[in-house]
Amino acid sequence: MSSLNPAQSQAVKHVHTPLLVLAGAGSGKTLAITHKLAHLVRSLYYTPESIYAVTFTNKAAREMKERAGKLMGEEAVRLNVSTFHTFGLNFIRQEYKALQLKRSFTLLDEDDSMAMLREAGNLGQLDKQVLFALRHEISNWKNALLTPEQAMAIAKDKDQQLAATAYAAYERTQRACHALDFDDLILLPAACLRDNLDIREKWQDKVRYLLIDEYQDTNGAQYELMKFLAGTRAAFTVVGDDDQSIYAWRGANPENLNILQQDFPKLQVIKLEQNYRSFGRILKCANTLIANNPHLFEKSLWSQKTYGEPLRVLSCKNDEDEAERVVNEIMMRKMRFNLNWKQFAILFRGNHQARLFEKALIEKRIPYKLSGGQSFFAKAEIKDVLAYFRLLVNEDDDAAFLRIVNVPRRDIGAVTIEKLGAYAQRRHGSLLPSSLELGIESELNGRSLTAVRQFAELIRRYAEQARKGDALEAVNELLKAIGYEGWLYEQASSPKVAQSRWQNVQDLVSWLGNHINHPQDPCDFEEAVNRLLLRDMLERSAEEDRNADEVQMLTLHAAKGLEYPHVYMVGMEEELLPHHVSIEEGNIEEERRLAYVGITRAQETLVFSLCKTRKRYGELVHCEPSRFLTELPVDDLQWDDQRNQSEEQKAQVREDRLAALKALLDD
DNA sequence: GGACGTTATCTTTTT
DNA sequence: GATAACGTCC
Numbered sequence: 180m181s182s183l184n185p186a187q188s189q190a191v192k193h194v195h196t197p198l199l200v201l202a203g204a205g206s207g208k209t210l211a212i213t214h215k216l217a218h219l220v221r222s223l224y225y226t227p228e229s230i231y232a233v234t235f236t237n238k239a240a241r242e243m244k245e246r247a248g249k250l251m252g253e254e255a256v257r258l259n260v261s262t263f264h265t266f267g268l269n270f271i272r273q274e275y276k277a278l279q280l281k282r283s284f285t286l287l288d289e290d291d292s293m294a295m296l297r298e299a300g301n302l303g304q305l306d307k308q309v310l311f312a313l314r315h316e317i318s319n320w321k322n323a324l325l326t327p328e329q330a331m332a333i334a335k336d337k338d339q340q341l342a343a344t345a346y347a348a349y350e351r352t353q354r355a356c357h358a359l360d361f362d363d364l365i366l367l368p369a370a371c372l373r374d375n376l377d378i379r380e381k382w383q384d385k386v387r388y389l390l391i392d393e394y395q396d397t398n399g400a401q402y403e404l405m406k407f408l409a410g411t412r413a414a415f416t417v418v419g420d421d422d423q424s425i426y427a428w429r430g431a432n433p434e435n436l437n438i439l440q441q442d443f444p445k446l447q448v449i450k451l452e453q454n455y456r457s458f459g460r461i462l463k464c465a466n467t468l469i470a471n472n473p474h475l476f477e478k479s480l481w482s483q484k485t486y487g488e489p490l491r492v493l494s495c496k497n498d499e500d501e502a503e504r505v506v507n508e509i510m511m512r513k514m515r516f517n518l519n520w521k522q523f524a525i526l527f528r529g530n531h532q533a534r535l536f537e538k539a540l541i542e543k544r545i546p547y548k549l550s551g552g553q554s555f556f557a558k559a560e561i562k563d564v565l566a567y568f569r570l571l572v573n574e575d576d577d578a579a580f581l582r583i584v585n586v587p588r589r590d591i592g593a594v595t596i597e598k599l600g601a602y603a604q605r606r607h608g609s610l611l612p613s614s615l616e617l618g619i620e621s622e623l624n625g626r627s628l629t630a631v632r633q634f635a636e637l638i639r640r641y642a643e644q645a646r647k648g649d650a651l652e653a654v655n656e657l658l659k660a661i662g663y664e665g666w667l668y669e670q671a672s673s674p675k676v677a678q679s680r681w682q683n684v685q686d687l688v689s690w691l692g693n694h695i696n697h698p699q700d701p702c703d704f705e706e707a708v709n710r711l712l713l714r715d716m717l718e719r720s721a722e723e724d725r726n727a728d729e730v731q732m733l734t735l736h737a738a739k740g741l742e743y744p745h746v747y748m749v750g751m752e753e754e755l756l757p758h759h760v761s762i763e764e765g766n767i768e769e770e771r772r773l774a775y776v777g778i779t780r781a782q783e784t785l786v787f788s789l790c791k792t793r794k795r796y797g798e799l800v801h802c803e804p805s806r807f808l809t810e811l812p813v814d815d816l817q818w819d820d821q822r823n824q825s826e827e828q829k830a831q832v833r834e835d836r837l838a839a840l841k842a843l844l845d846d
Numbered sequence: 847g848g849a850c851g852t853t854a855t856c857t858t859t860t861t
Numbered sequence: 862g863a864t865a866a867c868g869t870c871c
Contacts, residue, residue: 236860264861288861307866308855361861396860429859529857531863592847713861736858758857773858796856797862 186451187211190416191218194388196445197409198416199436203480204465204779205456205742208418209246212390215416216258217251219388227257229387231408234262235396237715239740243392256699263401264713267364270371270382277375278367283705284357285569285576286712288556292360295578299352300345317346321362322399322430324370326350356577356609365400372407383410393740394419398430406442413443421475425736425773428766436475454480454779456742458487461785464811465778471810472768489817492751492808493788497799501790502535505747506543508786509730512745514838520546524731524743526777528756532749533732540730550733556714560667560680564687567657568708571642575609584610584634587666591634595627611635637661650704651692658684687711735777746781748774751789752802767806774807 183191187207190200191214202208216232219225234240240260248255261269268286275282287295293314297305305313316339320330327347334340353359359367372379386408391397394417397405409415417439424433440446454462462482493508495501509523525536533549540547555561563586566579573579585591602622603613613619614631623631637660644653658664664681671677694707694715702710731743735756750756757770778785793802808816 234860239860262861267861286861289859364861393860425858426860428857530859531857590847715861734858736860739860760857769858794862 183207183211183214184453186449186453187214190449190451191215193416193447193449194219194223194414196447197413197439197443199394199439199446199448200416200418200451201448201476201478202418202420202451203454203478204420204423204776205454206451206480207453207455208392208451209243211451212392212416212418213243213246213250215390216247216255220251220254225387227254228259229385230390231259231266231386231388232261232390232392233266233405234260234392236740237262237265237713239392240265262713263397263404264361264364265710265715267368267404268709268713270368271359271364274368274371274378277371277378281357281573281575283573284359285573285579286364286709287353287358287360287578288712289361290557290562291358291578294582295352295356295358296345296349298578298581299348313342313345316342317349318362318430320346321366324366324373324400324403352577355575355607357573357575358578362400365398365404369400369404369407372404379407379410382408383412387414389415391415391417393423395421395424395433395436396426396431397435398432402432402435402438413445422469422472422772423739423776425739425769425776427769433475448476450476450478452478452480454482455484456782457482457779458484458783460487460489460815461778461781464490464785464815465775467812468771468778468807468810469775472771488784489815490784490811491786492816492818493786494804494818494820495788495790496792498535498790498793501749501788502539505749505786505788506536506539506545509745509747510543510545510840511838512784518744520728520730521726522744523747524733524738524741524745524780525747525749526733526735526738526780527749528735528758528773530734532755536732536749545730546728547730547732548727550731550737555683558680558683560684561687564658564663564684565708565711567638567661568654568691568711570611570638571645571653571657572705572708574611574638574642577603577610580610584631587661587663587669589630589634591627591630595623595631598622598627599631611638615639645704650695650707651688654688654691658688735773738780739776742780742782744782745784745786746777747786747788748777749788750793751787751805751808752793753805754802756805756807771807774805 184207187210190198190211200208200211202211212232216230219230220227232243234243240262244255244258244260247258247260259266271278271280271284272282275284293310296314296317297310320343325333327343327350330346331340331343334343353363372382389405389409391405396419405415405417419436421433421436424431427433440448457465459482462480466480493501493504495504505525512518513520513523527533527536537547537549556565563583566582569576569579570583581596584596599610599614599619599622602619603610606613606616606618608616612635614635620628637657641653641657641660644656663684667680667684668674668677671680691707691711694710695702695704754762756774757767761767761770787808789804789808790802792799794800
């Protein structure tokens with residue numbers, strides 16, 4: 180406890196009334212939370228099982244567990260540390276009966292959910308963007324804990340009524356398939372606690388103390404869930420920073436910081452304002468920038484660290500030039516100061532920006548890691564195999580059934596599926612079991628019937644093996660039985676493409692295996708699949724080599740919560756940061772917070788880069804410097820325009836590069 | 847039903 | 862410039 184400053188220590192010890200900790204960037208928030216966990220157990224004799232800590236990312240949850248473990252040892256594993264969604268999943272697995280669900284249900288990711296909505300609402304021809312807006316609207320209703328009926332009742336116009344109708348159809352289909360989307364993982368527990376006094380009392384008794392991290396990112400349903408868990412005892416601490424709210428576009432409601440004060444009048448507010456991360460000048464620039472935003476709570480970050488060098492701004496001719504210069508800079512700095520690659524991070528607004536930097540890094544043989552999570556799960560081969568997993572776990576998962584019933588080709592066409600679907604609907608059953616019923620025999624012709632039944636029997640056979648025997652073996656044998664590798668080669672334009680796709684499938688299977696046989700935390704097949712769908716495994720394996728010495732490349736969104744000695748924020752241009760869509764929507768404040776998050780990642784040096792021209796959608800466009808650069812104090816920026824370099828400077832740069840290259844060769 | 851060519855459309859992405 | 866959705870042809 181001696182390692183804490185007065186504000187941190189106050190935040191740790193305060194337990195008698197609800198507490199809001201306003202934790203500025205780099206203010207030792209995780210340190211305070213983990214000390215609080217230890218304090219509750221060691222000094223106040225809470226059992227670890229009765230403490231629930233909730234985060235937003237798997238990564239944050241894992242880090243919290245790890246750091247709590249270092250502080251309090253063995254007992255830390257008994258703490259309930261999880262993401263909101265994992266908490267919800269565990270809750271539903273315990274209370275599935277009250278929710279009228281089967282024990283085995285499946286999770287839909289964003290794409291699955293969209294596909295189900297299109298199917299359920301008969302929206303086949305609807306434009307993708309309109310469908311997206313519709314899905315968003317449904318999400319909003321779910322986040323407000325509204326049923327389709329309630330949504331219909333408050334619908335203001337014809338469009339909303341149509342949306343509510345689609346919501347109703349979507350929910351019916353979900354029920355029929357025992358499929359939950361990400362929203363349901365929050366919505367169902369919240370509604371369950373609201374509607375069942377006995378369950379509410381049971382959980383309020385279980386949850387003796389509640390901690391919530393990144394509270395500014397909570398949405399309406401998450402807030403309701405939190406309130407029901409906290410109950411009247413209201414033993415909780417929430418930690419947040421309104422300046423780092425960058426997920427409003429995704430339903431997060433930073434107003435929850437304000438509402439808290441109204442809902443809990445006894446709320447105590449503690450501010451953590453000392454920054455332990457960044458050199459003074461970097462912090463000053465961050466403060467100057469964010470001062471342009473309105474604030475819910477005033478706070479001012481300060482640092483005892485040295486002031487540091489001016490922040491440099493690399494003004495480049497074009498985007499290729501930008502990548503080359505940034506990579507050269509990194510290379511030279513590494514050699515000159517004998518640093519590690521992993522001390523450098525390149526931050527950008529959009530994933531597409533990574534391309535050129537990747538190219539430049541590969542050219543120079545510099546190791547790097549690109550954090551881009553979801554593209555892996557968007558790949559068709561991964562979605563196919565996941566659909567097989569889902570169907571093995573839950574044979575009522577019609578969405579998964581439809582996706583793979585003819586993949587690889589089994590000559591099961593639309594007509595057959597339609598007949599089967601109509602039959603299943605009449606019988607109020609799902610597709611796979613329906614195809615094995617006697618009644619279906621009169622509906623389908625012999626060939627179609629055989630094809631569908633063979634498929635259904637195949638799934639049942641391997642599902643049984645997965646349940647009773649070795650799940651990993653079952654999965655591998657299933658993939659062999661359906662000839663998936665061969666199918667990939669058949670489908671792909673070149674063997675190379677097929678090879679990489681098959682590699683993706685193998686990665687997926689090995690992640691599944693790692694999880695099932697995890698040394699500390701083994702689980703059954705069903706849970707492994709669910710964790711896979713909650714994206715928990717990719718990160719886990721990525722984290723295993725987090726000690727690898729690689730330059731880090733990530734989006735500004737992904738960078739939140741992380742820190743690096745040397746940060747390069749690239750593409751500091753109007754239309755990119757702030758993004759043109761945000762400019763059009765007048766949503767500059769969130770973009771400014773995004774820039775703020777980027778700046779506050781830097782510990783020692785920070786370099787911005789921008790271009791005069793850039794290729795966008797294949798066309799060369801002129802770029803203006805980001806307004807955020809002009810909002811920073813002029814004296815702290817050092818503009819470094821390539822065109823203004825003297826011959827002497829250019830010679831120096833060439834010499835430096837040569838030296839760096841030589842050093843690299845020696846390495 | 848599937849392969850292939852043409853044409854609009856472009857964020858960020860914890861789960 | 863890449864992709865996905867759409868239309869056309871076999």
